[in-house]
Amino acid sequence: MHALLRRGAIGLALMGGGLLLCAIGLSLVSLVGRKLWAMPVPGDIEVLQMLVAVAVACFLPLCEINDHHIRVDILASLFPSCINRGLMVFSHLMLGVVSMVLLWRTALMMLDSHAYASQSTLLGVPLWIPQAAMLPGLALMGLCALSQAARHLTRPLPELEETA
Amino acid sequence: MMSGLDIGGLALGVLLLLLGLRLHVGVGMLVAGMVCYLLVNEGDTSALLFTINNLVYTRFSSYDLAVIPLFVLMGQFAIHGGLSRALFRASATWIGHWRGGLAMSAAGACAGFGAICGSSLATATTMSQVALPELERHHYGKRLATGTVAAAGTLGILIPPSVPLIVYAVLTQVSIAKLFMAAILPGIVAVLGYFVVIRIMAMKTMRDVERAPKHSWAERLTSLREIAPVLLIFGVVIFGLYGGWANLTEAASIGAAACGVYAAWRGGMRGDGLYRSLLGTAEATAMIYLVVIGADLLNSGLALSQLPFELADWASGSGLAPLTVLLLILLIYLVLGCVMDSLSMILLTIPIFFPIIMQLDLFGLTGPEKAIWFGIVALMVVEIGLITPPMGMNLFIVQKYSRNTSLGTVSRGIVPFLGADMVRIAVVVFVPALSLAWLG
Amino acid sequence: ATTLRIAHFLPSVSNIQKNVLEPWCAELKTRSEDELRCQIYPSMQLGGTPAQLADMARNGVVDIAWTALGYSAGRFPRSETLELPFMLPAGGVTANRIIWEFTQRYAQDDFKEYKVLAVHTDGGTAFHTRNTPIRGAGDMKGLRMRASTRMASQVIDALGGAPVSMPPAQIADTLSKGVIDGAALSWEVVLPAKLDEVTRFHSDTRADQTSPTITVLALLMNKRRYDRLPDEQKQVLDALSGAALSQRAGVAWDKAIAEARQTVASDPTQTLVTLDDAAHDAMRQATQPIVDRWANSTEGGIDRPALITGLQGIVAEQAPELK
Numbered sequence: 040m041h042a043l044l045r046r047g048a049i050g051l052a053l054m055g056g057g058l059l060l061c062a063i064g065l066s067l068v069s070l071v072g073r074k075l076w077a078m079p080v081p082g083d084i085e086v087l088q089m090l091v092a093v094a095v096a097c098f099l100p101l102c103e104i105n106d107h108h109i110r111v112d113i114l115a116s117l118f119p120s121c122i123n124r125g126l127m128v129f130s131h132l133m134l135g136v137v138s139m140v141l142l143w144r145t146a147l148m149m150l151d152s153h154a155y156a157s158q159s160t161l162l163g164v165p166l167w168i169p170q171a172a173m174l175p176g177l178a179l180m181g182l183c184a185l186s187q188a189a190r191h192l193t194r195p196l197p198e199l200e201e202t203a
Numbered sequence: 204m205m206s207g208l209d210i211g212g213l214a215l216g217v218l219l220l221l222l223g224l225r226l227h228v229g230v231g232m233l234v235a236g237m238v239c240y241l242l243v244n245e246g247d248t249s250a251l252l253f254t255i256n257n258l259v260y261t262r263f264s265s266y267d268l269a270v271i272p273l274f275v276l277m278g279q280f281a282i283h284g285g286l287s288r289a290l291f292r293a294s295a296t297w298i299g300h301w302r303g304g305l306a307m308s309a310a311g312a313c314a315g316f317g318a319i320c321g322s323s324l325a326t327a328t329t330m331s332q333v334a335l336p337e338l339e340r341h342h343y344g345k346r347l348a349t350g351t352v353a354a355a356g357t358l359g360i361l362i363p364p365s366v367p368l369i370v371y372a373v374l375t376q377v378s379i380a381k382l383f384m385a386a387i388l389p390g391i392v393a394v395l396g397y398f399v400v401i402r403i404m405a406m407k408t409m410r411d412v413e414r415a416p417k418h419s420w421a422e423r424l425t426s427l428r429e430i431a432p433v434l435l436i437f438g439v440v441i442f443g444l445y446g447g448w449a450n451l452t453e454a455a456s457i458g459a460a461a462c463g464v465y466a467a468w469r470g471g472m473r474g475d476g477l478y479r480s481l482l483g484t485a486e487a488t489a490m491i492y493l494v495v496i497g498a499d500l501l502n503s504g505l506a507l508s509q510l511p512f513e514l515a516d517w518a519s520g521s522g523l524a525p526l527t528v529l530l531l532i533l534l535i536y537l538v539l540g541c542v543m544d545s546l547s548m549i550l551l552t553i554p555i556f557f558p559i560i561m562q563l564d565l566f567g568l569t570g571p572e573k574a575i576w577f578g579i580v581a582l583m584v585v586e587i588g589l590i591t592p593p594m595g596m597n598l599f600i601v602q603k604y605s606r607n608t609s610l611g612t613v614s615r616g617i618v619p620f621l622g623a624d625m626v627r628i629a630v631v632v633f634v635p636a637l638s639l640a641w642l643g
Numbered sequence: 644a645t646t647l648r649i650a651h652f653l654p655s656v657s658n659i660q661k662n663v664l665e666p667w668c669a670e671l672k673t674r675s676e677d678e679l680r681c682q683i684y685p686s687m688q689l690g691g692t693p694a695q696l697a698d699m700a701r702n703g704v705v706d707i708a709w710t711a712l713g714y715s716a717g718r719f720p721r722s723e724t725l726e727l728p729f730m731l732p733a734g735g736v737t738a739n740r741i742i743w744e745f746t747q748r749y750a751q752d753d754f755k756e757y758k759v760l761a762v763h764t765d766g767g768t769a770f771h772t773r774n775t776p777i778r779g780a781g782d783m784k785g786l787r788m789r790a791s792t793r794m795a796s797q798v799i800d801a802l803g804g805a806p807v808s809m810p811p812a813q814i815a816d817t818l819s820k821g822v823i824d825g826a827a828l829s830w831e832v833v834l835p836a837k838l839d840e841v842t843r844f845h846s847d848t849r850a851d852q853t854s855p856t857i858t859v860l861a862l863l864m865n866k867r868r869y870d871r872l873p874d875e876q877k878q879v880l881d882a883l884s885g886a887a888l889s890q891r892a893g894v895a896w897d898k899a900i901a902e903a904r905q906t907v908a909s910d911p912t913q914t915l916v917t918l919d920d921a922a923h924d925a926m927r928q929a930t931q932p933i934v935d936r937w938a939n940s941t942e943g944g945i946d947r948p949a950l951i952t953g954l955q956g957i958v959a960e961q962a963p964e965l966k
């Protein structure tokens with residue numbers, strides 16, 4: 040299960056990376072077009088914003104499955120290992136809950152954008168499209184967090200550190 | 204009814220508790236922000252839920268923040284393209300034969316790498332791998348070697364581009380281009396400070412250290428050709444930006460593309476390099492944005508509670524000298540820096556401290572000048588957090604890459620560099636012209 | 644005491660905050676004997692985007708929001724009448740009297756979920772260009788013009804220009820780089836957006852001519868929050884809001900507009916163009932299809948032609964000399 044989630048997270052992150060490369064290409068084409076032919080790509084800014092928003096959402100699960108989200112570990116060395124284990128379960132569980140809340144509310148926003156036909160200002164791209172594209176990243180981050188919590192619950196800490 | 208100070212204070216208390224319990228920083232901030240909203244609205248959840256609706260898309264699609272993944276990718280390309288090694292070799296060719304010269308070369312290479320990488324952790328990581336083995340081979344003591352790389356790694360954010368500066372600019376609506384320009388001179392002062400420390404340490408501790416051979420001028424010029432792309436990329440990004448023909452996003456795109464081309468050309472980056480660059484970018488970016496959305500909710504929650512404004516009123520009406528207030532704030536940064544990372548600190552503290560600073564009369568600076576100058580000062584103090592024990596990320600990184608070295612050794616090695624940093628912070632604080640000189 | 648949280652999207656030094664909201668809040672405070680206070684959050688300090696401001700007030704994230712109605716496309720359909728081309732005079736005081744009366748008589752249904760504290764104009768649209776003076780209807784052909792609202796972009800389109808949208812902070816920068824040729828904006832923002840440094844020609848309507856289009860701005864309060872105020876506070880708020888507050892905004896705008904025009908007029912490198920009647924008529928002709936298209940829509944079961952007639956009636960009463 041964990042390995043499957045990791046593969047999913049890597050795949051999603053690579054897709055996000057691809058979107059980021061597209062954003063770079065777009066911004067270069069727009070710059071060159073503007074400089075050489077006074078012809079900027081219309082709506083380059085809003086497209087870049089959408090690309091980066093989706094890309095960042097795609098990046099979230101990988102960071103969680105590798106447990107690299109920022110934490111303050113100052114007190115960790117003071118606690119005995121069983122407490123640390125409990126804290127890690129709690130910490131990943133909280134990220135799982137928060138991911139689900141963000142997923143739920145962002146999905147609501149997407150439905151709202153759809154209902155009111157919100158569009159980007161220049162190109163009129165329906166905003167629900169990029170918003171919907173962010174949902175898989177948020178959902179997978181939640182799953183990865185729950186899987187991390189389950190792993191800490193079922194396996195002792197040293198074993199986890201070796202496999203990390 | 205609770206006052207703003209009560210609510211804000213309670214939320215910050217909740218945050219500290221959660222962080223102590225090893226919650227992710229972004230999650231802790233989100234929860235503390237929720238506490239703020241619920242208390243301010245007396246349990247009514249509609250305001251909170253509506254704010255969360257917009258939270259993720261609004262922040263992730265922010266045009267100003269979009270440069271962060273671009274700069275992160277640029278740094279990743281530089282790492283996988285072997286740029287760090289080329290930089291270290293080039294500076295060793297020039298100054299490696301001085302007393303302590305190889306350590307200075309490592310510091311110089313960090314500065315060069317910092318000019319195309321927006322993160323200190325990435326700078327410290329790549330330079331540890333390149334410089335530590337060389338320093339060991341030339342019998343540099345562990346303390347000096349690890350201290351140098353850990354301290355000089357902070358040049359990754361001191362020298363633009365810099366992720367914390369971008370975030371500061373977004374929070375305070377100061378021009379990112381101006382902040383980057385303002386950071387250049389203090390960054391150079393930082394490098395010089397590290398050179399002085401290395402020189403003094405070298406005189407005291409390493410009479411028997413093997414000096415690297417002196418290189419001919421022909422060799423030196425050849426070495427420059429190797430790193431010419433770095434200078435070019437930095438020039439394009441910073442001066443193109445300041446000259447006004449590209450905006451920051453475009454400058455960052457040029458930089459990332461140029462580093463990618465360079466990496467491919469140097470042969471250091473085939474399919475595998477690209478794969479690792481993209482995954483590295485994904486992790487670093489995700490790390491930053493999770494904290495950003497947490498801080499976003501916490502900061503609007505604190506603003507709702509009016510804590511920042513009440514604190515600012517209190518500070519300006521307290522009768523304390525403005526300089527005392529400033530020093531108190533810097534002290535808080537130093538204490539926080541012992542346990543928190545730089546980005547979380549900027550995100551957490553700037554919304555609280557910035558209104559206070561803007562109300563104080565400091566050295567007769569105008570509002571916009573003060574905003575830029577304080578950005579540089581804040582950057583310097585949070586950067587110190589990376590190298591203060593017990594929680595200094597750079598210390599951990601350097602220890603990981605230095606064989607058979609304890610954290611204690613690294614921590615002792617960093618002390619003289621911390622001294623140099625303190626002196627530099629004092630200079631930057633009391634000589635605002637250092638940060639404002641090039642801004643006209 | 645009650646603290647009202649007011650959010651808007653401009654900096655704290657903007658006309659709306661310095662010359663409208665802050666004096667208004669000061670008066671609320673004195674008249675209510677310190678029972679009503681304000682906390683103003685400028686520059687979207689509470690997060691979100693300007694397009695979300697109206698929703699923020701409706702959902703109670705803030706008590707009061709100042710926003711452009713056009714940011715929330717489709718949510719204030721009746722008030723769109725006010726933005727139709729060549730309907731209202733430029734400037735603040737007279738236009739705001741008309742706007743307030745129209746809102747009260749015809750557009751109440753737009754604001755069912757709010758307590759409306761003020762509705763006012765941005766002062767009307769003038770055309771600020773770099774190299775090409777706009778003297779007649781054909782002069783805009785091919786020019787890339789920044790438009791601030793959907794209606795403004797339709798007007799530019801109808802006049803043959805290419806409408807471009809971008810955040811206000813980028814206008815001066817992109818103008819100076821030649822990415823766009825001009826901007827359709829109220830005089831009120833010329834100085835804060837530094838347009839006087841990057842454009843040379845400013846085409847304007849006379850006092851007795853209608854403006855190409857206006858932007859409708861409004862100060863909206865959360866309805867539940869208003870209903871729960873003690874009666875004395877409601878009375879103070881009512882006395883200082885509505886027509887009175889809209890007039891306060893009108894005065895502040897007229898002052899800012901006069902100042903901007905003065906600055907530009909006294910600068911020898913700048914040219915002020917006033918549209919003559921023929922050019923004004925030609926532009927109105929060119930934009931008539933926009934009005935017709937809008938009037939023919941029956942979306943939401945709204946009788947749009949009646950709204951137009953109603954507005955024209957009020958204009959004829961309040962500004963009889965207007966062409």
Ligand code: NA
Pocket residue numbers: 316317318319320321322358359360361362363364365
């Ligand atoms: Na840097």
Ligand code: NA
Pocket residue numbers: 540541542543587588589590591592593594595596
């Ligand atoms: Na530290």
